[in-house]
Amino acid sequence: MVEHSEKKPKKLNIWLPLLFSAVLVVGMILGAKLKSNSSNYTSTTDIPIMPRTEPGRLEELIRYIDARYVDDVDSEAMIEKAINNLLEELDPHSNYISSSQLREVNEVLEGNFEGIGVEFLIVEDTITVVAPIVGGPSDIVGIMAGDKIVTIEDSIVAGTEIESKDVISFLRGDRGSKVNVGIKRGQETALRAFTITRDEIPDHSVDVGYMIDPETGYIKVSRFSATTYTEFMEKLETLVETYGAKNLIIDLRQNPGGYLQEATNILSQLFQDKGKTLVYTEGRTVRRNDYTTSGRPFFRINDISILIDEGSASASEIMAGAVQDWDRGYIIGRRSFGKGLVQEQYNLRDGSALRLTVARYYTPSDRLIQKSYEDKNKYNDDVVRRLESGELMNSDSVFVGDTTVYRTSEGRVVYGGGGITPDVFIPLDTALLNDNYILLRQFLPEYVYRYYEQHKKGLDDYQDIAGFKKNFTLNDSDFGQFLEYVAGKGLEIAPEDIAEVDANVRLMFKARLARNIFKQEGFYSVWNDNDKVVQKAVELLRKPVPLTSLEDQ
DSSP: OOOOOOOOOHHHHHHTTOOHHHHHHHHHHHHHHHHHTSOSEEEEOOOOOOOOSOTTHHHHHHHHHHHHOSSOOOHHHHHHHHHHHHHHTSOTTOEEEOHHHHHHHHHHHHTEEEEOOEEEEEETTEEEEEEEOTTSHHHHHTOOTTOEEEEETTEEOTTSOOOHHHHHHHHOOOTTOEEEEEEEOTTOSSOEEEEEEOEEEEOOSEEEEEEEETTEEEEEEOOBOTTHHHHHHHHHHIIIIITOOOEEEEEOTTOOOBOHHHHHHHHHTTOOSEEEEEEEEEOSSSOOEEEEEESOOSSOOOOEEEEEOTTOOTHHHHHHHHHHHTTOSEEEESOOOOOOEEEEEEEOTTSOEEEEEEEEEEOTTOOOOOOOOSSHHHHHTHHHHHHHHTTTTOGGGOOOSEEEEEEOTTOOEEEESSSOOOSEEOOOOGGGGOHHHHHHHTTHHHHHHHHHHHTHHHHTTOOSHHHHHHHOOOOHHHHHHHHHHHHHTTOOOOHHHHHHHHHHHHHHHHHHHHHHHHHHHHHHHHHHTTOHHHHHHHHHHHSOOOGGGGGGO
16 A cells, blocks of 8 residues: 555645445455555565575576576566565565556556547447547547547557457557547548547546435545545535535445555545544554544535445555544445555566565554455455355354454444454345346446437437436337347347346446436446445435444344
8 A cells, every 4th residue: 555645636725725246256356456456555666675595596596597407498487487476475465566567557556547538338349439538638639429440550440359458558658659540430431530649647546426315425436546535525525515415425345445545635534633543554664653634624524434345455444444443434335355464565677566565554443454364265265255155145144353352432342354344234235146137237338338329319308317317217129129139149048037137237227328428427326226235324324323223223
Protein backbone atom coordinates (compact mmCIF):
# COMPACT_ATOMS: atom_id res chain seq x y z
CA MET A 1 0.00 0.00 0.00
CA VAL A 2 1.51 3.30 -0.99
CA GLU A 3 1.89 6.40 1.08
CA HIS A 4 0.71 9.16 -1.21
CA SER A 5 0.42 12.91 -0.87
CA GLU A 6 -3.09 14.20 -0.20
CA LYS A 7 -5.02 15.71 -3.09
CA LYS A 8 -8.04 18.01 -2.74
CA PRO A 9 -10.93 18.58 -5.12
CA LYS A 10 -10.94 21.94 -6.88
CA LYS A 11 -13.47 23.65 -4.63
CA LEU A 12 -12.04 22.19 -1.46
CA ASN A 13 -8.54 23.48 -2.32
CA ILE A 14 -9.77 27.00 -1.61
CA TRP A 15 -10.79 26.07 1.94
CA LEU A 16 -7.54 24.79 3.33
CA PRO A 17 -5.22 27.75 2.74
CA LEU A 18 -7.94 29.99 3.80
CA LEU A 19 -22.82 -10.73 -9.82
CA PHE A 20 -22.21 -13.74 -8.97
CA SER A 21 -20.14 -14.61 -11.86
CA ALA A 22 -17.87 -11.86 -10.69
CA VAL A 23 -17.62 -13.57 -7.28
CA LEU A 24 -16.58 -16.86 -8.81
CA VAL A 25 -14.04 -15.21 -11.07
CA VAL A 26 -12.64 -13.08 -8.27
CA GLY A 27 -12.57 -16.12 -6.02
CA MET A 28 -10.26 -17.86 -8.43
CA ILE A 29 -7.99 -14.96 -9.37
CA LEU A 30 -8.18 -12.55 -6.45
CA GLY A 31 -4.99 -13.84 -4.92
CA ALA A 32 -3.09 -13.14 -8.11
CA LYS A 33 -4.84 -9.81 -8.58
CA LEU A 34 -4.02 -8.63 -5.09
CA LYS A 35 -0.48 -9.92 -5.54
CA SER A 36 0.31 -7.85 -8.59
CA ASN A 37 -2.12 -5.07 -9.31
CA SER A 38 -3.12 -3.45 -6.08
CA SER A 39 -1.32 -4.73 -3.04
CA ASN A 40 -0.69 -2.71 0.11
CA TYR A 41 2.70 -1.25 -0.63
CA THR A 42 4.90 1.77 -0.16
CA SER A 43 6.50 2.90 -3.38
CA THR A 44 10.21 3.57 -3.22
CA THR A 45 13.24 3.63 -5.46
CA ASP A 46 15.77 3.40 -2.64
CA ILE A 47 18.11 0.44 -2.73
CA PRO A 48 18.34 -1.14 0.74
CA ILE A 49 21.59 -2.23 2.34
CA MET A 50 21.95 -5.91 1.54
CA PRO A 51 22.81 -8.43 4.26
CA ARG A 52 26.12 -10.30 4.13
CA THR A 53 24.94 -13.68 2.89
CA GLU A 54 27.59 -14.74 0.38
CA PRO A 55 26.55 -12.25 -2.33
CA GLY A 56 26.92 -13.43 -5.90
CA ARG A 57 26.33 -17.15 -5.38
CA LEU A 58 23.21 -17.20 -7.56
CA GLU A 59 24.92 -15.16 -10.27
CA GLU A 60 27.94 -17.48 -10.14
CA LEU A 61 25.73 -20.54 -10.54
CA ILE A 62 23.94 -19.05 -13.55
CA ARG A 63 27.27 -18.11 -15.18
CA TYR A 64 28.43 -21.72 -14.95
CA ILE A 65 25.18 -22.96 -16.47
CA ASP A 66 25.32 -20.37 -19.24
CA ALA A 67 28.94 -21.17 -20.05
CA ARG A 68 29.08 -24.94 -19.69
CA TYR A 69 25.60 -26.52 -19.85
CA VAL A 70 25.15 -29.08 -22.65
CA ASP A 71 22.20 -27.25 -24.29
CA ASP A 72 21.40 -23.59 -24.92
CA VAL A 73 19.53 -21.95 -22.06
CA ASP A 74 17.55 -18.74 -21.69
CA SER A 75 19.41 -17.10 -18.83
CA GLU A 76 16.86 -14.29 -18.42
CA ALA A 77 13.96 -16.72 -18.13
CA MET A 78 15.98 -18.82 -15.68
CA ILE A 79 16.67 -15.79 -13.48
CA GLU A 80 13.02 -14.75 -13.42
CA LYS A 81 11.93 -18.28 -12.52
CA ALA A 82 14.52 -18.42 -9.73
CA ILE A 83 13.29 -15.06 -8.36
CA ASN A 84 9.67 -16.17 -8.40
CA ASN A 85 10.51 -19.47 -6.72
CA LEU A 86 12.42 -17.58 -4.02
CA LEU A 87 9.49 -15.23 -3.35
CA GLU A 88 7.10 -18.18 -3.20
CA GLU A 89 8.83 -19.09 0.07
CA LEU A 90 7.63 -15.81 1.59
CA ASP A 91 4.03 -14.51 1.79
CA PRO A 92 1.45 -14.40 -1.03
CA HIS A 93 1.91 -10.68 -1.64
CA SER A 94 5.68 -10.37 -2.00
CA ASN A 95 6.25 -10.58 -5.73
CA TYR A 96 8.48 -9.74 -8.67
CA ILE A 97 7.16 -7.62 -11.54
CA SER A 98 8.97 -7.82 -14.87
CA SER A 99 9.73 -4.63 -16.75
CA SER A 100 7.12 -5.55 -19.38
CA GLN A 101 4.42 -5.87 -16.71
CA LEU A 102 5.36 -2.89 -14.56
CA ARG A 103 3.81 -0.18 -16.71
CA GLU A 104 0.42 -1.91 -16.78
CA VAL A 105 0.53 -2.56 -13.04
CA ASN A 106 1.41 1.05 -12.29
CA GLU A 107 -1.41 2.35 -14.51
CA VAL A 108 -3.92 0.60 -12.28
CA LEU A 109 -2.62 2.37 -9.19
CA GLU A 110 -1.69 5.75 -10.63
CA GLY A 111 -5.22 6.32 -11.91
CA ASN A 112 -4.29 7.17 -15.49
CA PHE A 113 -2.80 5.77 -18.66
CA GLU A 114 -1.69 7.15 -22.01
CA GLY A 115 -3.86 6.51 -25.04
CA ILE A 116 -6.60 7.98 -27.27
CA GLY A 117 -9.41 8.07 -24.68
CA VAL A 118 -12.35 5.99 -25.88
CA GLU A 119 -14.67 3.48 -24.28
CA PHE A 120 -15.31 0.71 -26.77
CA LEU A 121 -17.03 -2.62 -27.34
CA ILE A 122 -16.31 -5.24 -29.99
CA VAL A 123 -19.65 -5.71 -31.75
CA GLU A 124 -19.73 -8.40 -34.44
CA ASP A 125 -15.93 -8.30 -34.82
CA THR A 126 -15.94 -4.51 -35.16
CA ILE A 127 -14.47 -2.04 -32.66
CA THR A 128 -17.40 0.24 -31.80
CA VAL A 129 -16.96 3.46 -29.83
CA VAL A 130 -19.39 3.53 -26.91
CA ALA A 131 -18.24 7.03 -25.94
CA PRO A 132 -15.12 9.20 -26.24
CA ILE A 133 -13.80 10.40 -22.89
CA VAL A 134 -14.83 14.03 -22.57
CA GLY A 135 -11.89 16.33 -23.23
CA GLY A 136 -9.69 13.42 -24.28
CA PRO A 137 -7.74 13.12 -27.56
CA SER A 138 -10.54 11.31 -29.44
CA ASP A 139 -13.15 13.80 -28.26
CA ILE A 140 -10.95 16.69 -29.38
CA VAL A 141 -10.55 15.42 -32.96
CA GLY A 142 -14.26 14.61 -33.30
CA ILE A 143 -14.66 10.88 -32.66
CA MET A 144 -18.29 10.18 -31.78
CA ALA A 145 -20.28 7.50 -29.98
CA GLY A 146 -21.28 4.80 -32.47
CA ASP A 147 -18.23 5.30 -34.70
CA LYS A 148 -16.69 2.04 -35.90
CA ILE A 149 -12.91 1.72 -36.06
CA VAL A 150 -12.13 -0.11 -39.28
CA THR A 151 -8.40 0.55 -39.67
CA ILE A 152 -5.54 1.36 -37.31
CA GLU A 153 -2.49 2.62 -39.19
CA ASP A 154 -2.22 0.34 -42.24
CA SER A 155 -4.03 -2.62 -40.68
CA ILE A 156 -7.67 -3.54 -41.18
CA VAL A 157 -9.08 -4.41 -37.75
CA ALA A 158 -12.77 -4.93 -38.61
CA GLY A 159 -13.93 -8.49 -39.18
CA THR A 160 -10.65 -9.99 -37.96
CA GLU A 161 -11.81 -11.58 -34.69
CA ILE A 162 -9.77 -8.97 -32.84
CA GLU A 163 -9.78 -9.13 -29.02
CA SER A 164 -10.00 -6.29 -26.51
CA LYS A 165 -6.39 -6.75 -25.39
CA ASP A 166 -5.26 -6.30 -29.01
CA VAL A 167 -7.28 -3.09 -29.35
CA ILE A 168 -5.70 -1.71 -26.19
CA SER A 169 -2.24 -2.64 -27.49
CA PHE A 170 -2.91 -0.80 -30.76
CA LEU A 171 -4.42 2.34 -29.27
CA ARG A 172 -2.36 2.93 -26.16
CA GLY A 173 1.07 4.49 -26.44
CA ASP A 174 3.37 7.20 -25.18
CA ARG A 175 1.96 10.64 -24.60
CA GLY A 176 2.53 12.82 -27.68
CA SER A 177 2.75 9.92 -30.11
CA LYS A 178 0.22 9.75 -32.94
CA VAL A 179 -2.02 7.01 -34.31
CA ASN A 180 -4.02 7.03 -37.55
CA VAL A 181 -7.47 5.45 -37.52
CA GLY A 182 -10.10 4.93 -40.20
CA ILE A 183 -13.65 5.46 -38.95
CA LYS A 184 -16.96 4.33 -40.46
CA ARG A 185 -19.71 6.63 -39.29
CA GLY A 186 -23.36 5.70 -39.61
CA GLN A 187 -24.36 4.75 -43.15
CA GLU A 188 -21.42 6.52 -44.79
CA THR A 189 -19.56 4.34 -47.27
CA ALA A 190 -16.23 6.19 -47.21
CA LEU A 191 -13.98 5.97 -44.16
CA ARG A 192 -13.16 9.11 -42.24
CA ALA A 193 -9.45 9.48 -41.48
CA PHE A 194 -8.38 10.75 -38.06
CA THR A 195 -4.92 11.34 -36.68
CA ILE A 196 -5.11 11.22 -32.90
CA THR A 197 -2.34 12.42 -30.59
CA ARG A 198 -2.18 10.21 -27.53
CA ASP A 199 -2.35 11.88 -24.14
CA GLU A 200 -2.81 11.07 -20.47
CA ILE A 201 -6.25 9.58 -19.88
CA PRO A 202 -7.84 9.46 -16.41
CA ASP A 203 -8.77 5.97 -15.24
CA HIS A 204 -11.41 6.53 -12.60
CA SER A 205 -11.47 4.50 -9.40
CA VAL A 206 -14.75 5.95 -8.10
CA ASP A 207 -17.42 4.51 -10.36
CA VAL A 208 -20.40 6.60 -9.37
CA GLY A 209 -21.93 8.93 -6.79
CA TYR A 210 -25.66 9.55 -6.70
CA MET A 211 -28.58 10.10 -4.31
CA ILE A 212 -30.23 6.80 -3.45
CA ASP A 213 -32.99 8.56 -1.51
CA PRO A 214 -33.64 12.20 -0.53
CA GLU A 215 -31.19 12.09 2.41
CA THR A 216 -28.69 9.38 1.44
CA GLY A 217 -25.83 9.44 -1.03
CA TYR A 218 -24.24 6.32 -2.53
CA ILE A 219 -20.58 6.19 -3.65
CA LYS A 220 -19.01 3.14 -5.30
CA VAL A 221 -15.21 2.87 -4.98
CA SER A 222 -13.72 0.15 -7.19
CA ARG A 223 -10.10 0.48 -5.98
CA PHE A 224 -7.78 2.94 -4.21
CA SER A 225 -5.59 4.59 -6.84
CA ALA A 226 -3.57 7.78 -6.62
CA THR A 227 -6.65 9.84 -7.53
CA THR A 228 -9.29 8.12 -5.38
CA TYR A 229 -9.45 10.71 -2.59
CA THR A 230 -9.91 13.55 -5.08
CA GLU A 231 -12.54 11.62 -7.03
CA PHE A 232 -14.37 10.64 -3.83
CA MET A 233 -14.44 14.19 -2.47
CA GLU A 234 -15.71 15.59 -5.76
CA LYS A 235 -18.61 13.13 -5.64
CA LEU A 236 -19.26 13.84 -1.95
CA GLU A 237 -19.19 17.58 -2.54
CA THR A 238 -21.90 17.28 -5.19
CA LEU A 239 -24.03 14.96 -3.06
CA VAL A 240 -23.89 17.25 -0.02
CA GLU A 241 -23.92 20.73 -1.54
CA THR A 242 -26.17 20.12 -4.55
CA TYR A 243 -28.51 17.42 -3.27
CA GLY A 244 -28.35 17.85 0.51
CA ALA A 245 -27.06 14.39 1.43
CA LYS A 246 -26.98 13.77 5.19
CA ASN A 247 -26.14 10.05 5.23
CA LEU A 248 -23.71 8.05 3.11
CA ILE A 249 -23.33 4.53 1.74
CA ILE A 250 -19.80 3.63 0.65
CA ASP A 251 -19.71 0.49 -1.50
CA LEU A 252 -16.35 -1.32 -1.24
CA ARG A 253 -17.50 -4.70 -2.52
CA GLN A 254 -14.98 -6.37 -4.87
CA ASN A 255 -12.52 -3.53 -4.12
CA PRO A 256 -9.04 -5.15 -3.92
CA GLY A 257 -7.38 -2.16 -2.24
CA GLY A 258 -4.46 0.03 -3.26
CA TYR A 259 -2.92 3.16 -1.76
CA LEU A 260 -3.07 3.33 2.04
CA GLN A 261 -3.13 7.10 2.33
CA GLU A 262 -5.95 7.52 -0.18
CA ALA A 263 -8.06 5.33 2.13
CA THR A 264 -7.02 7.12 5.33
CA ASN A 265 -7.63 10.53 3.74
CA ILE A 266 -11.19 9.48 2.95
CA LEU A 267 -11.62 8.00 6.43
CA SER A 268 -10.45 11.24 8.02
CA GLN A 269 -13.37 12.99 6.32
CA LEU A 270 -15.82 10.69 8.10
CA PHE A 271 -14.78 11.67 11.65
CA GLN A 272 -15.22 14.99 13.44
CA ASP A 273 -12.60 14.44 16.15
CA LYS A 274 -8.89 15.01 15.71
CA GLY A 275 -6.26 12.39 16.53
CA LYS A 276 -8.31 9.18 16.30
CA THR A 277 -6.18 6.28 15.11
CA LEU A 278 -7.49 4.91 11.84
CA VAL A 279 -4.83 2.24 11.25
CA TYR A 280 -1.22 1.66 12.20
CA THR A 281 1.58 -0.27 10.52
CA GLU A 282 4.53 -2.05 12.13
CA GLY A 283 7.16 -4.59 11.06
CA ARG A 284 10.51 -6.12 12.01
CA THR A 285 12.46 -3.25 10.44
CA VAL A 286 9.60 -0.76 10.25
CA ARG A 287 8.72 1.27 13.32
CA ARG A 288 5.09 1.79 14.25
CA ASN A 289 3.40 4.45 12.15
CA ASP A 290 -0.06 5.70 13.15
CA TYR A 291 -2.50 7.24 10.67
CA THR A 292 -4.93 9.52 12.51
CA THR A 293 -7.89 11.79 11.80
CA SER A 294 -7.24 15.41 10.93
CA GLY A 295 -10.34 16.77 12.71
CA ARG A 296 -11.04 18.91 9.63
CA PRO A 297 -13.83 17.22 7.63
CA PHE A 298 -15.18 19.38 4.83
CA PHE A 299 -18.72 18.08 5.22
CA ARG A 300 -20.75 16.76 8.09
CA ILE A 301 -22.10 13.27 7.43
CA ASN A 302 -24.51 11.83 9.97
CA ASP A 303 -24.83 8.07 9.53
CA ILE A 304 -22.65 5.79 7.40
CA SER A 305 -22.91 2.30 5.92
CA ILE A 306 -19.86 0.49 4.51
CA LEU A 307 -20.60 -2.41 2.14
CA ILE A 308 -18.04 -5.24 1.97
CA ASP A 309 -17.77 -8.79 0.69
CA GLU A 310 -15.20 -11.54 0.10
CA GLY A 311 -13.57 -9.41 -2.63
CA SER A 312 -12.96 -6.40 -0.34
CA ALA A 313 -9.28 -6.34 0.62
CA SER A 314 -6.43 -4.28 2.09
CA ALA A 315 -7.42 -0.57 1.93
CA SER A 316 -11.10 -1.57 1.81
CA GLU A 317 -10.61 -3.54 5.03
CA ILE A 318 -8.78 -0.63 6.62
CA MET A 319 -11.81 1.60 5.97
CA ALA A 320 -14.27 -0.99 7.23
CA GLY A 321 -12.12 -1.82 10.27
CA ALA A 322 -11.76 1.79 11.37
CA VAL A 323 -15.48 2.52 10.98
CA GLN A 324 -16.32 -0.68 12.86
CA ASP A 325 -13.79 -0.24 15.69
CA TRP A 326 -14.94 3.33 16.36
CA ASP A 327 -18.62 2.35 15.99
CA ARG A 328 -18.92 5.08 13.37
CA GLY A 329 -21.36 3.22 11.12
CA TYR A 330 -22.79 -0.06 9.91
CA ILE A 331 -20.64 -2.67 8.17
CA ILE A 332 -22.95 -4.69 5.91
CA GLY A 333 -22.37 -7.68 3.64
CA ARG A 334 -20.04 -10.66 4.04
CA ARG A 335 -16.61 -11.32 5.56
CA SER A 336 -13.84 -9.46 3.75
CA PHE A 337 -10.78 -11.02 2.10
CA GLY A 338 -8.32 -10.85 5.02
CA LYS A 339 -5.19 -9.01 3.87
CA GLY A 340 -3.20 -7.20 6.52
CA LEU A 341 0.28 -7.00 4.96
CA VAL A 342 2.09 -3.90 3.71
CA GLN A 343 4.46 -4.02 0.74
CA GLU A 344 7.34 -1.76 -0.28
CA GLN A 345 8.29 -1.45 -3.93
CA TYR A 346 11.93 -1.42 -5.03
CA ASN A 347 12.65 -0.54 -8.65
CA LEU A 348 15.44 -2.68 -10.09
CA ARG A 349 18.10 -1.61 -12.59
CA ASP A 350 16.57 -3.40 -15.58
CA GLY A 351 13.19 -1.68 -15.20
CA SER A 352 11.58 -4.49 -13.21
CA ALA A 353 10.48 -4.17 -9.60
CA LEU A 354 10.30 -6.07 -6.33
CA ARG A 355 7.33 -5.70 -4.00
CA LEU A 356 8.31 -6.98 -0.61
CA THR A 357 6.17 -7.31 2.51
CA VAL A 358 7.81 -5.15 5.20
CA ALA A 359 5.04 -4.60 7.77
CA ARG A 360 1.59 -5.55 8.97
CA TYR A 361 -1.29 -3.19 9.53
CA TYR A 362 -3.59 -3.16 12.55
CA THR A 363 -7.05 -1.67 13.05
CA PRO A 364 -7.70 0.81 15.90
CA SER A 365 -8.63 -2.03 18.29
CA ASP A 366 -5.21 -3.65 17.56
CA ARG A 367 -6.68 -6.32 15.29
CA LEU A 368 -4.49 -7.95 12.65
CA ILE A 369 -6.97 -9.12 10.04
CA GLN A 370 -4.49 -11.06 7.87
CA LYS A 371 -5.69 -14.61 7.28
CA SER A 372 -3.32 -17.57 7.41
CA TYR A 373 -1.16 -18.17 4.34
CA GLU A 374 0.60 -21.27 5.56
CA ASP A 375 -1.05 -23.17 2.70
CA LYS A 376 -0.71 -20.92 -0.39
CA ASN A 377 -3.17 -22.93 -2.48
CA LYS A 378 -5.86 -22.66 0.18
CA TYR A 379 -5.09 -18.95 0.50
CA ASN A 380 -5.69 -18.24 -3.17
CA ASP A 381 -8.77 -20.49 -3.32
CA ASP A 382 -10.25 -19.16 -0.10
CA VAL A 383 -13.35 -17.57 -1.67
CA VAL A 384 -14.23 -20.82 -3.42
CA ARG A 385 -13.84 -22.67 -0.12
CA ARG A 386 -16.19 -20.17 1.53
CA LEU A 387 -18.75 -20.97 -1.13
CA GLU A 388 -18.34 -24.71 -0.63
CA SER A 389 -18.56 -24.43 3.16
CA GLY A 390 -21.79 -22.45 3.01
CA GLU A 391 -20.28 -19.32 4.57
CA LEU A 392 -21.45 -17.08 1.73
CA MET A 393 -25.04 -18.13 2.35
CA ASN A 394 -25.22 -18.61 6.13
CA SER A 395 -23.91 -16.36 8.89
CA ASP A 396 -23.60 -19.36 11.22
CA SER A 397 -20.84 -20.71 8.96
CA VAL A 398 -18.64 -17.60 9.09
CA PHE A 399 -15.04 -18.59 9.83
CA VAL A 400 -13.16 -16.91 12.71
CA GLY A 401 -9.40 -17.15 12.20
CA ASP A 402 -8.40 -15.70 15.56
CA THR A 403 -10.60 -16.20 18.63
CA THR A 404 -8.84 -13.42 20.54
CA VAL A 405 -11.50 -10.96 21.70
CA TYR A 406 -11.11 -7.34 20.62
CA ARG A 407 -13.60 -4.61 21.48
CA THR A 408 -14.95 -1.61 19.64
CA SER A 409 -15.25 1.82 21.26
CA GLU A 410 -18.72 0.85 22.54
CA GLY A 411 -17.55 -2.52 23.83
CA ARG A 412 -18.83 -4.75 21.05
CA VAL A 413 -16.77 -7.91 20.47
CA VAL A 414 -14.91 -8.21 17.15
CA TYR A 415 -12.27 -10.64 15.86
CA GLY A 416 -9.20 -10.63 13.63
CA GLY A 417 -7.24 -13.24 11.74
CA GLY A 418 -9.44 -13.52 8.69
CA GLY A 419 -10.84 -10.24 7.46
CA ILE A 420 -13.59 -7.96 8.74
CA THR A 421 -16.81 -9.72 9.77
CA PRO A 422 -19.74 -7.38 9.04
CA ASP A 423 -22.17 -6.16 11.67
CA VAL A 424 -25.04 -7.23 9.41
CA PHE A 425 -24.64 -10.36 7.30
CA ILE A 426 -26.38 -10.50 3.90
CA PRO A 427 -26.10 -13.85 2.10
CA LEU A 428 -24.96 -14.13 -1.48
CA ASP A 429 -27.90 -14.12 -3.89
CA THR A 430 -27.80 -17.74 -5.05
CA ALA A 431 -29.76 -16.86 -8.19
CA LEU A 432 -26.58 -15.23 -9.45
CA LEU A 433 -24.82 -18.59 -9.21
CA ASN A 434 -27.04 -20.15 -11.85
CA ASP A 435 -24.86 -21.43 -14.71
CA ASN A 436 -27.34 -20.34 -17.36
CA TYR A 437 -27.47 -16.82 -15.95
CA ILE A 438 -23.69 -16.65 -16.01
CA LEU A 439 -23.66 -17.88 -19.62
CA LEU A 440 -26.36 -15.49 -20.81
CA ARG A 441 -25.06 -12.33 -19.17
CA GLN A 442 -21.77 -12.50 -21.08
CA PHE A 443 -23.72 -11.74 -24.29
CA LEU A 444 -25.53 -8.73 -22.85
CA PRO A 445 -22.93 -5.93 -23.30
CA GLU A 446 -22.74 -6.35 -27.07
CA TYR A 447 -26.44 -7.07 -27.57
CA VAL A 448 -27.68 -4.24 -25.35
CA TYR A 449 -25.48 -1.77 -27.22
CA ARG A 450 -26.99 -2.96 -30.51
CA TYR A 451 -30.48 -2.65 -29.00
CA TYR A 452 -29.69 0.90 -27.87
CA GLU A 453 -28.47 1.91 -31.32
CA GLN A 454 -31.60 0.46 -32.95
CA HIS A 455 -34.01 2.13 -30.47
CA LYS A 456 -31.99 5.25 -29.75
CA LYS A 457 -34.65 7.75 -30.79
CA GLY A 458 -37.27 6.40 -28.41
CA LEU A 459 -34.85 5.73 -25.55
CA ASP A 460 -33.43 9.24 -25.68
CA ASP A 461 -36.92 10.55 -24.92
CA TYR A 462 -36.45 9.48 -21.29
CA GLN A 463 -35.63 12.70 -19.47
CA ASP A 464 -34.35 11.15 -16.26
CA ILE A 465 -33.42 7.85 -14.62
CA ALA A 466 -36.57 7.80 -12.48
CA GLY A 467 -38.75 7.93 -15.57
CA PHE A 468 -36.74 5.17 -17.26
CA LYS A 469 -36.92 2.91 -14.20
CA LYS A 470 -40.66 3.41 -13.88
CA ASN A 471 -41.66 3.12 -17.53
CA PHE A 472 -39.17 0.89 -19.36
CA THR A 473 -39.89 -2.84 -19.46
CA LEU A 474 -38.19 -5.32 -21.73
CA ASN A 475 -41.13 -6.95 -23.51
CA ASP A 476 -41.31 -10.64 -24.35
CA SER A 477 -40.71 -10.05 -28.04
CA ASP A 478 -37.43 -8.17 -27.42
CA PHE A 479 -36.35 -10.74 -24.84
CA GLY A 480 -37.07 -13.48 -27.39
CA GLN A 481 -34.89 -11.69 -29.94
CA PHE A 482 -32.05 -11.66 -27.42
CA LEU A 483 -32.42 -15.42 -26.95
CA GLU A 484 -32.38 -15.88 -30.73
CA TYR A 485 -29.20 -13.82 -30.89
CA VAL A 486 -27.61 -16.00 -28.22
CA ALA A 487 -28.69 -19.17 -30.05
CA GLY A 488 -27.07 -17.78 -33.17
CA LYS A 489 -23.84 -17.58 -31.20
CA GLY A 490 -24.08 -21.31 -30.48
CA LEU A 491 -25.66 -21.21 -27.01
CA GLU A 492 -29.04 -22.90 -26.71
CA ILE A 493 -30.80 -23.16 -23.36
CA ALA A 494 -33.99 -25.11 -22.68
CA PRO A 495 -37.13 -23.00 -22.04
CA GLU A 496 -37.53 -24.39 -18.51
CA ASP A 497 -33.96 -23.31 -17.72
CA ILE A 498 -34.59 -19.86 -19.17
CA ALA A 499 -37.55 -19.46 -16.82
CA GLU A 500 -35.25 -19.84 -13.80
CA VAL A 501 -33.05 -16.90 -14.84
CA ASP A 502 -35.55 -14.79 -16.76
CA ALA A 503 -35.95 -12.08 -14.09
CA ASN A 504 -32.22 -11.64 -13.45
CA VAL A 505 -31.33 -11.50 -17.15
CA ARG A 506 -34.04 -8.89 -17.74
CA LEU A 507 -32.76 -6.86 -14.78
CA MET A 508 -29.19 -6.91 -16.06
CA PHE A 509 -30.46 -5.99 -19.53
CA LYS A 510 -32.30 -2.98 -18.09
CA ALA A 511 -29.33 -1.91 -15.98
CA ARG A 512 -26.92 -2.07 -18.92
CA LEU A 513 -29.37 -0.20 -21.12
CA ALA A 514 -29.68 2.48 -18.43
CA ARG A 515 -25.89 2.76 -18.51
CA ASN A 516 -25.96 3.49 -22.24
CA ILE A 517 -28.49 6.26 -21.69
CA PHE A 518 -27.45 7.69 -18.30
CA LYS A 519 -23.90 6.31 -17.90
CA GLN A 520 -22.81 4.70 -14.63
CA GLU A 521 -25.48 6.35 -12.52
CA GLY A 522 -28.10 4.68 -14.69
CA PHE A 523 -26.63 1.22 -14.23
CA TYR A 524 -26.19 1.43 -10.46
CA SER A 525 -29.54 3.11 -9.90
CA VAL A 526 -31.36 0.24 -11.63
CA TRP A 527 -29.22 -2.54 -10.18
CA ASN A 528 -29.12 -1.22 -6.61
CA ASP A 529 -32.90 -1.08 -6.41
CA ASN A 530 -32.77 -4.89 -6.41
CA ASP A 531 -29.54 -5.35 -4.42
CA LYS A 532 -30.31 -6.73 -0.96
CA VAL A 533 -27.06 -5.41 0.55
CA VAL A 534 -27.74 -1.87 -0.66
CA GLN A 535 -31.37 -2.02 0.36
CA LYS A 536 -30.44 -3.15 3.88
CA ALA A 537 -28.08 -0.19 4.14
CA VAL A 538 -30.86 2.17 3.06
CA GLU A 539 -33.23 0.62 5.61
CA LEU A 540 -30.78 1.07 8.50
CA LEU A 541 -29.96 4.64 7.53
CA ARG A 542 -33.62 5.61 7.23
CA LYS A 543 -34.38 4.19 10.68
CA PRO A 544 -31.08 4.28 12.59
CA VAL A 545 -30.59 1.12 14.65
CA PRO A 546 -28.12 1.10 17.56
CA LEU A 547 -24.97 -0.77 16.64
CA THR A 548 -25.21 -2.75 19.87
CA SER A 549 -28.48 -4.32 18.69
CA LEU A 550 -27.34 -5.36 15.23
CA GLU A 551 -26.85 -8.99 16.25
CA ASP A 552 -30.58 -9.38 15.73
CA GLN A 553 -30.55 -7.94 12.18
